[in-house]
Amino acid sequence: MGKATGFLEFERRNETYEPSTARVKHYKEFVFALSDEDAKIQGARCMDCGIPFCNNGCPVNNVIPDFNDLVYRQDWKSAIQVLHSTNNFPEFTGRICPAPCEAACTLNINDDAVGIKSIEHAIIDKAWEEGWVEPQPAKHKTGKKVAVVGSGPAGLAAAQQLARAGHAVTVFEKNDRAGGLLRYGIPDFKMEKGLIDRRIEQMEAEGVTFRTGVYVGGEGFPVHIQNGSRETISPKQLKADFDAVVIAGGAEMPRDLPVPGRELQGTYFAMEFLPQQNKVNAGDVVEHQLKATGKHVIVIGGGDTGSDCVGTSNRHGAASVTQFELLPQPPEQENKTMVWPYWPIKLRTSSSHEEGCSRDWAVATKRLEGSNGKVEKLIAARVEWKDGKMQEVPDSEFEMKADLVLLAMGFVSPVATVLEAFGVDKDARGNARAATEGDRAYYTNVDKVFAAGDVRRGQSLVVWAIREGRQAARAVDTYLMGSSELPR
Ligand SMILES: Cc1cc2nc3c(=O)[nH]c(=O)nc-3n(C[C@H](O)[C@H](O)[C@H](O)COP(=O)(O)OP(=O)(O)OC[C@H]3O[C@@H](n4cnc5c(N)ncnc54)[C@H](O)[C@@H]3O)c2cc1C
Numbered sequence: 001m002g003k004a005t006g007f008l009e010f011e012r013r014n015e016t017y018e019p020s021t022a023r024v025k026h027y028k029e030f031v032f033a034l035s036d037e038d039a040k041i042q043g044a045r046c047m048d049c050g051i052p053f054c055n056n057g058c059p060v061n062n063v064i065p066d067f068n069d070l071v072y073r074q075d076w077k078s079a080i081q082v083l084h085s086t087n088n089f090p091e092f093t094g095r096i097c098p099a100p101c102e103a104a105c106t107l108n109i110n111d112d113a114v115g116i117k118s119i120e121h122a123i124i125d126k127a128w129e130e131g132w133v134e135p136q137p138a139k140h141k142t143g144k145k146v147a148v149v150g151s152g153p154a155g156l157a158a159a160q161q162l163a164r165a166g167h168a169v170t171v172f173e174k175n176d177r178a179g180g181l182l183r184y185g186i187p188d189f190k191m192e193k194g195l196i197d198r199r200i201e202q203m204e205a206e207g208v209t210f211r212t213g214v215y216v217g218g219e220g221f222p223v224h225i226q227n228g229s230r231e232t233i234s235p236k237q238l239k240a241d242f243d244a245v246v247i248a249g250g251a252e253m254p255r256d257l258p259v260p261g262r263e264l265q266g267t268y269f270a271m272e273f274l275p276q277q278n279k280v281n282a283g284d285v286v287e288h289q290l291k292a293t294g295k296h297v298i299v300i301g302g303g304d305t306g307s308d309c310v311g312t313s314n315r316h317g318a319a320s321v322t323q324f325e326l327l328p329q330p331p332e333q334e335n336k337t338m339v340w341p342y343w344p345i346k347l348r349t350s351s352s353h354e355e356g357c358s359r360d361w362a363v364a365t366k367r368l369e370g371s372n373g374k375v376e377k378l379i380a381a382r383v384e385w386k387d388g389k390m391q392e393v394p395d396s397e398f399e400m401k402a403d404l405v406l407l408a409m410g411f412v413s414p415v416a417t418v419l420e421a422f423g424v425d426k427d428a429r430g431n432a433r434a435a436t437e438g439d440r441a442y443y444t445n446v447d448k449v450f451a452a453g454d455v456r457r458g459q460s461l462v463v464w465a466i467r468e469g470r471q472a473a474r475a476v477d478t479y480l481m482g483s484s485e486l487p488r
């Protein structure tokens with residue numbers, strides 16, 4: 001373990017941020033990773049408490065006490081080996097994971113949790129700087145071919161694992177660049193996109209082929225969902241050309257707001273707005289970019305996606321930014337004795353909120369109004385929640401000026417037509433039906449076809465997508481070879 005008395009001696013040291021007035025002027029990352037000395041002290045706080053709840057709280061089961069100890073001893077090279085043994089892309093999670101591991105940290109019961117995510121961030125950034133992250137091509141090729149549909153964290157993790165097991169892997173991505181929501185959705189100021197490019201280079205050196213701009217599926221793909229494809233391949237063709245297929249297409253169907261005035265110009269899904277800024281940051285020309293500049297912006301939906309719309313709108317120079325949430329305001333502090341080691345529901349204020357945003361809870365949008373086809377105001381009412389049921393508070397209607405309304409109320413499911421083109425069964429929520437355990441783990445009802453990530457579990461987190469990609473790779477390897485040495 002780190003230092004036996006470290007947790008008594010040292011307080012948690014957090015990563016620092018560029019001040020909000022400066023960072024809203026650009027789209028680059030603004031978090032400063034821990035110095036070696038601060039990371040060492042943070043590692044020293046780990047108690048190696050016997051039952052590492054953190055390890056269980058982390059969806060990829062990162063071996064957290066071990067890398068904490070190695071960082072305390074400043075053995076960074078061993079630390080990255082431990083970290084990479086469970087997580088293909090710690091530079092993504094070390095930046096944007098909400099860190100359920102820290103909620104589960106034993107020190108979190110009566111003190112501040114060990115800053116596990118910041119240690120992860122420091123380890124992987126040093127590893128890249130030192131040139132320790134190298135391609136690991138398979139020593140033996142199996143002669144088997146695997147297609148991965150979708151290049152988000154689930155598809156990338158599956159592809160990397162399968163290539164390392166010796167299979168010839170091709171990743172098909174309908175958009176013009178690989179990365180899924182890491183690339184188009186998550187703002188550059190939370191995660192710069194060069195991090196994805198660097199991994200793709202590594203994966204190409206390991207033998208993975210990326211085919212971007214290729215849509216796999218049938219007709220009827222929804223027009224409001226990003227699709228930059230120039231070519232279509234049918235599922236039938238893909239199955240004929242490959243020995244196994246992993247569908248990792250995410251859960252792209254956004255939840256809509258069925259209220260009068262929804263059709264007014266100025267009302268968009270978050271995923272019509274956010275990817276445009278990612279593209280502009282990448283140097284692309286985006287004609288008629290949706291801009292919040294000088295506008296009164298209302299973001300509907302209180303989650304991560306909504307927060308990203310807030311941060312992007314402030315960077316555009318919005319006149320005002322308001323965020324509404326239908327659910328009541330959560331408590332500022334959780335009752336730790338009731339919820340530890342689980343993920344608590346509590347008020348979370350993101351760095352984007354700190355940059356300027358008025359937030360309001362228990363608000364339901366009733367309609368949008370405007371003139372000349374353009375939205376001008378939003379009419380809402382306050383609601384109360386009783387026994388899980390929502391009721392409008394009488395006489396609570398109010399209106400707000402709105403030039404841009406961004407819908408960030410989550411995602412309901414994958415695109416149905418894609419699953420239907422494959423003939424894949426759906427569960428009650430419309431996700432691809434596949435178990436995670438047993439002989440048919442990640443295997444759909446269709447011969448040769450597996451599913452992993454948001455397409456199978458529904459809208460989730462990057463770290464869950466990485467876990468599913470890794471586990472699906474093991475399932476595919478076992479299916480192709482009879483057994484697998486890939487980790488679970
Ligand atoms: C705005 C936003 C912010 C988020 N912020 C965070 C965060 O801070 N932290 C966090 O942990 N999670 C966050 N999430 C959630 C996280 O991004 C997802 O859970 C994760 O990316 C899912 O990974 P995936 O690989 O399953 O799918 P995705 O990342 O959605 O990737 C799926 C890919 O498949 C492609 N595709 C789909 N269908 C086809 C087809 N038929 N043919 C070819 N290609 C296809 C898509 O174009 C896409 O590139 C955020 C989500 C959003 C929308």
Ligand code: SF4
Pocket residue numbers: 057058059060061062064093094097098099100101102116117120463
């Ligand atoms: S991936 Fe997320 S949950 Fe796992 S150790 Fe890193 S920050 Fe914690």
